[in-house]
Amino acid sequence: MLTASQHQLIQQANLTFDQLSTERFYSLIDSQQLLSAYSDAELVKFLQIVNALYRGGEPIISDADYDGVYLAELKRRNPEHEYLFSVEPEPLIAGKTVDLPQRMLSTEKAYSRDEVERWIERIEKAAIELNKSADEIRYRITPKLDGFAAYDDTQRFYTRGDGRKGTDISRVFARGLQLANQQQRIAGPGEIVVKRSYFNQHLADSFDNPRNFVASVIKEKDLDTHAQLAITEQAAIFYPFASLPSWEGDKQTLLQVYESIDINDWADFDYDIDGVVLEIVDAEIKAYMGATRHHHRWQLAYKKNLDTAEVVVFAITPQTSRSGRITPVAELEPVRLSGALLSRATAHHYRMVLDKGIGPGALIRLARSGEVIPKIEAVLRPAEPQIPNHCPSCAHELVWDSDYLLCPNTLSCPAQISNTMEHFFRILKNNDGFGAATIKKLYEYGIRRVDEIYQLTAEQFESMGFGPKQSSNLVEQLVRSRSESVEDWRFLAAFGVFRMGLGNCEKLLSHYALTDIFSLNEADIIRLEGFAEKTAAVITEGFAAIKPLFDSLMALGFTLQSTQNLRIENAHVLAGKTLVFTGTLQSGTRDELTKQAKACGAKVGSSVSAKTDYLVIGENVGANKLQAATEKGVQIISEQDFLQLLSSEISH
Structure with a gap:
């Protein structure tokens, strides 16, 4: 059960249990295997609540479970979900909310060597594009502090807040807070932390964990004896990231040492860390790679997750995705890994199933590397694989497309149609109530296209089994969805064209008007930075497929914000700058x-x-x-x- 102080943190974060009942909240904590029964809206609400508790020093789940179970499930379901591109907010602290002098982003996380190597490949590609030698790139490793993120501009001190706006907590320095190693204040981000040895000796009996203590240093108007003494004795300090101990070297050495570097490699570093941060040194490559809305592309946080287990496969279950690809899911004998009871693992595609012999009776080594459905690390004893011939949703005969089995019945496959309709409302984000359960019921009553949903009346919803109040609410949400302003790139991304996620849609519509994209040819798209030849072919084909639905929805009168920059002869003086x-x-x-x-x-x-x-x-x-x-x-x-x-x- 949540404590009074945890309830208070949730209220301070302006969160409620409106989309996720307290009963379902507790159930998801107790049994991670129930995740599949929770809607995206419920999962996001769960993430927001547990993050608020963690940031406030009153965690209810571990950091590893937050990243590796619940957040990873959202990534698996919807890689383009806005929550994944937002900076996890720190709790609201008493004080004036102001713009941060510099945006404070989150750090992209990695749990496996493959992820680290893919990150290095992206960096080397950027270097080559800048005519730099990939062999000359220098990398830096620093400890990843587990404290309270803040920003110091030498005049004022701020919480990280949501990464754009924070709270002025300059009072903390007025109380005597010092910087690590008694250095002078320097402009930049860092973390407020407490010495691990000091916490264990003097604070462990009064506070659950170091974060809980650090939150008290910031939040309390009148410091209690513990906090004031810790500040006076310089056990609680602000550690600028620029002053962290570090390792520096080339790629080959980095790949040899990054997994073994931990707190023991910095003998005098007496603060909690939960991983290491990898980044490049070259300022020009940093500037060229830039950042997403969530993290810097030139930086990566690596967290170890070495838990593995050997388990027997019971069966392989095929699942049809929105794109028609058939995903093989291995059903396993239940095994506890990293604190979670697991019974499924992804096999990625059926070529892997066929080549590695993943079938009933196979013995596999399972590794949980930050994923809710863990991956199969190795097949120790192969077995005869089960390869389906027909789609599990519509029974249409399947075809091979490279490594994937594909259902070509795009117009009549229930799974593809339902997933496509649900995807539209999920990406649009200006509506409530159109999750998997609602879409499934609509499909059962013959609804096959999104534009058909927008034309339904409350009476029609009631005739399909929805209650009077729910029917009225659904119609109100459809009206809201059309009248509430939404970015044109988000609207385009909602159609689910392959290779056209939120980022690519925004990039494309910065060059072309939304209504003009259907007349683009492959050459037009290839000319834009970031679009390859194969991608352009897929995109133009996808645009042709969605054109009828697009025209039908546009006729309903959506309110779209244009991000397109018209390239006309009489341009604004800032055009192109x-x-x-x-x-x-x-x-x-x-x-x-x-x-x-x-x-x-x-x-x-x-x-x-x-x-x-x-x-x-x-x-x-x-x-x-x-x-x-x-x-x-x-x-x-x-x-x-x-x-x-x-x-x-x-x-x-």
Whole structure:
């Protein structure tokens, strides 16, 4: 049961149990095997609540389970879900909420060598594109602190908040908080931590864990004796990331040492860590790779997960995905791994099943590497595989497509149709109530397309077995979905065209209007950065397939925000320019100014590179971006200069 203080943390985070009852919340903690019975909305609500408890120092599940079980399940179901691209917010702290001087992102996590090697491949590709030698890339490893993320600009001190806005907690320095190793304050991010030895000796009887104690240092208006003493004795400190102990070397050495580096490799490092952070040193490659909405592409957090088990396969169950691919799922004798009772494992595709002999009676080594459905690491004793001939959803004959078995019955396969309709509402995100259960019932009553759903009345919903109140709510949500403003790239991504996730949709629509994409040929798409020849062929074919549904939905009157930059002769003075914002902005949030700049045809980056045209500076600017702009010859302008450009007449 949740304690009073845990309930308080949930309330402070403005969270409720509206989409997830407390009973189902407790059930999911007790039995992870129930995950498949929970909707995406319930899973996201669960993640939000347990994250708020963890950030507030009152965790109810382990960090490993959060990453490796529940968050991994959301990634498996919906890799493009917005929650995966948002920075996990720190708990609300008493104080003034302000824009952070620098955006504080999360760190992408890896649990296996394959993930680390794929990350290195992306870095080497970026280096080659910059005409740099991949062999000369230097890598750095630092400990991943397990504390409370914060940002110091040397004048004010902030919580990380949601990565964009934090809370001013400068009072913590006024209380006497020092930096690690008694150094002077430097601008940049870091973590508030407490010495492990001090916590074990003086605080373990009063606090459940170090995070719980650190949260008390920040939250309490009047510090208790424990917190004040820890600050006075410099056991509780702020550790800037720039000052962390580190290892540096080339790729080959990195691959030899990163798995073995742990807290013992830094003998004097007396703070809790939960992994290591890998990153590159080269500033130009960093700037070129940039960041997603969630994490820097040039950085990776590696967490060990070495649990394996040998288990017997009972059967292979085929499942039909939205794309028609048949996914083989191995049903196993139940085994406990990393604290979870597991009975299924992914076999990725049927070529793997065939080649490795994964069938009833096979003995496999199971590894849980941050995935809810763990992977098969090795087949120790092969068996005769079971290869289906027909789709488990529609019974249509299957065909081979490279390594995959495919159901070609795209127009009549129940699983493909239902998953496609559910995907549309899930990606659009401006509606409630159209999860798997609702879509399944609609399918049973003959609904086969999303546009058919939007034309249903409350009476029709009732005739299908929905209650009067639920029917009325569903109609209201459909009206909301059409009237509530939504980005055009999100609308396009909801159609589920292969290779057109949220990122690629936004990239494409920054060059072409939404209504013009159906006339694009492969050459038009290939010309855009990030789109390969094979990808372009798949995309144009996909656009042709969704055109009838697209036209039908557009006729219903959706309210779309355009991100397209018209390339017309009379363009705005900012059209085609690349901007980077830095410092605290006064005329609006960074998001608001970014939207205004994009509306004029500008591109907005997160870091200064040789391609940047303007560095727009606000107040409390850090030295790094200014130095980078000076070195690369980037024009530095004030926020007022930017506003004048924004309001300029179009050029001729």
